[in-house]
Amino acid sequence: MRTLYLIRHAMPDxxxxxxxxxxxxxxxxxxxxxxxxxxxxxFAPELRDVTAVYCSALTRARQTAAALCAAPxxxxxxxxxxxxxxxxxxxxxxxxxxxxxxxxxxxxPTLMPAGAENESEVRARMETALRRILAESExxxxxxxxxxxxxxxxGSREGLEYTxxxxxxxEGERLLSFELLGAPRPALTDEVCEALLSAAGxxxxxxxxxxAVAALADELxxxxxxxxxxxxxxxxxxxxxxxxxxRGEPDHAARGARRLxxxxxxxxxxxxxxxHELESAALDEAAVVYLADKAVRGAxxxxxDERFAASAAKCTTPEAIEAHARRYAAAKKWRDxxxxxxxxxxxx
Numbered sequence: 001m002r003t004l005y006l007i008r009h010a011m012p013d014x015x016x017x018x019x020x021x022x023x024x025x026x027x028x029x030x031x032x033x034x035x036x037x038x039x040x041x042x043f044a045p046e047l048r049d050v051t052a053v054y055c056s057a058l059t060r061a062r063q064t065a066a067a068l069c070a071a072p073x074x075x076x077x078x079x080x081x082x083x084x085x086x087x088x089x090x091x092x093x094x095x096x097x098x099x100x101x102x103x104x105x106x107x108x109p110t111l112m113p114a115g116a117e118n119e120s121e122v123r124a125r126m127e128t129a130l131r132r133i134l135a136e137s138e139x140x141x142x143x144x145x146x147x148x149x150x151x152x153x154x155g156s157r158e159g160l161e162y163t164x165x166x167x168x169x170x171e172g173e174r175l176l177s178f179e180l181l182g183a184p185r186p187a188l189t190d191e192v193c194e195a196l197l198s199a200a201g202x203x204x205x206x207x208x209x210x211x212a213v214a215a216l217a218d219e220l221x222x223x224x225x226x227x228x229x230x231x232x233x234x235x236x237x238x239x240x241x242x243x244x245x246x247r248g249e250p251d252h253a254a255r256g257a258r259r260l261x262x263x264x265x266x267x268x269x270x271x272x273x274x275x276h277e278l279e280s281a282a283l284d285e286a287a288v289v290y291l292a293d294k295a296v297r298g299a300x301x302x303x304x305d306e307r308f309a310a311s312a313a314k315c316t317t318p319e320a321i322e323a324h325a326r327r328y329a330a331a332k333k334w335r336d337x338x339x340x341x342x343x344x345x346x347x348x
């Protein structure tokens with residue numbers, strides 16, 4: 001019996017704000033979230049024994065497969081369903097340009113735009129592609145394809161989120177069974193966090209800063225746990241390592257949080273969201289990461305006063321000056337509280 005994992009590609013860089021008809025003629029690359037999703041694939045335990053990786057020719061599939069294999073094999077037939085004259089258009093544009101068919105498809109989705117493939121045609125080419133893959137390879141395999149193409153085999157689109165795995169069992173060329181496994185959600189170990197930072201484009205200086213913040217957060221967390229604080233050491237460490245995953249972008253704390261939330265780590269995302277502007281009134285993981293970040297400049301630990309004195313010159317508007325004062329006050333408050341609770345000057 002052979003095992004083949006069908007993987008839906010990661011999230012492409014589709015314009016936000018409306019839905020798009022992204023089919024076999026639409027060749028979008030991966031976006032920021034998609035690159036992070038793809039970076040998690042090598043940590044899926046199901047894929048550890050894969051001996052060969054295949055993909056469609058579309059950029060979003062090739063970039064996803066490249067996370068598993070430097071040179072994945074492109075196989076014709078794994079492409080997304082061709083949606084004909086609708087392909088690559090927003091649904092708002094489709095509704096305006098093809099109002100009658102758009103309305104009719106709401107009641108009968110088997111009605112197709114001109115030039116589109118139907119599901120049976122997609123299934124036939126997918127089956128041909130998989131037979132080719134099985135015939136020319138040995139061991140466990142992975143193939144990166146697309147939602148509609150995979151659904152043509154499974155009979156349903158339900159559960160086919162970005163980077164979701166579907167395990168197919170074959171006897172020869174005959175499909176015996178399939179099992180939806182979902183997208184990988186590995187524990188955020190140092191190795192996984194480093195892979196995410198790399199996928200986000202973090203340079204070595206930023207990585208060094210994140211490691212320094214994580215090291216200080218670990219020390220503070222350990223000291224506080226000894227005093228009875230109920231802090232999650234793993235969440236604290238991972239959030240500190242990833243707090244600047246969107247650094248260099250506008251509103252980077254919120255953007256980083258949204259991306260981590262999209263990966264399936266809502267708790268880590270909430271800590272990251274608050275690392276620049278603390279909202280928590282409790283001495284929790286968010287407060288510790290906030291303070292650790294404010295006590296590290298570059299990769300060097302510095303007094304809170306020095307860090308805020310250095311950033312004050314950047315504040316040139318009344319709003320920025322007010323925000324700077326608010327953040328400085330929060331940092332001093334938690335510095336003094338942690339030092340008091342622990343009976344030592346852990347933060348200067």
